[in-house]
Amino acid sequence: MHLILLVGIFGGFAAIGVTVYCYGRERKRFFESLSAFCRHLNTEISFSKNELARVIESYQHAYSKSFLNTLTGYKNLLDTKQDITHQTLTPYMWHRLRPEERSHVSEFFLNLGRHGAKEEIEKLESAHSHFTTLHQTAATRLKKEATLYLKLFIIMGIACVILLF
Numbered sequence: 417m418h419l420i421l422l423v424g425i426f427g428g429f430a431a432i433g434v435t436v437y438c439y440g441r442e443r444k445r446f447f448e449s450l451s452a453f454c455r456h457l458n459t460e461i462s463f464s465k466n467e468l469a470r471v472i473e474s475y476q477h478a479y480s481k482s483f484l485n486t487l488t489g490y491k492n493l494l495d496t497k498q499d500i501t502h503q504t505l506t507p508y509m510w511h512r513l514r515p516e517e518r519s520h521v522s523e524f525f526l527n528l529g530r531h532g533a534k535e536e537i538e539k540l541e542s543a544h545s546h547f548t549t550l551h552q553t554a555a556t557r558l559k560k561e562a563t564l565y566l567k568l569f570i571i572m573g574i575a576c577v578i579l580l581f
Contacts, residue, residue: 433573443512456475456478461536
């Protein structure tokens with residue numbers, strides 16, 4: 417019984433560490449996918465001049481699950497010809513975004529496809545640079561903080577097991 421308790425304590429600490437790490441990894445993937453979407457969209461508008469819905473369909477396999485949910489929700493709003501507002505986009509936003517990030521992502525999708533090709537390309541380049549910065553920040557935090565928390569919680573679990581043994 418004592419051994420099961422020790423394994424449970426270690427498992428709990430390790431699970432907390434893995435959860436923190438997975439959160440950081442998913443943030444990195446979300447912004448990486450968003451940045452890639454801006455790049456793909458910019459290329460499509462510049463050269464192919466495809467419709468927005470067709471562009472979204474053509475690159476869906478390349479994105480993270482959390483970003484794909486947001487993108488699919490946005491495409492559903494386009495397909496059903498609903499007004500795209502912050503309120504209609506909110507249910508599709510990844511729930512773990514910070515409020516200011518949620519606002520930027522929502523604003524990006526809100527303004528998508530509402531300008532001429534030249535102005536749209538300029539806005540996409542600006543959004544791409546902003547989302548690339550967020551991706552780099554998330555990658556740095558994953559490398560430093562999330563990895564540190566993972567190791568820290570594993571060490572804390574080992575320490576608790578040693579102290580209780």
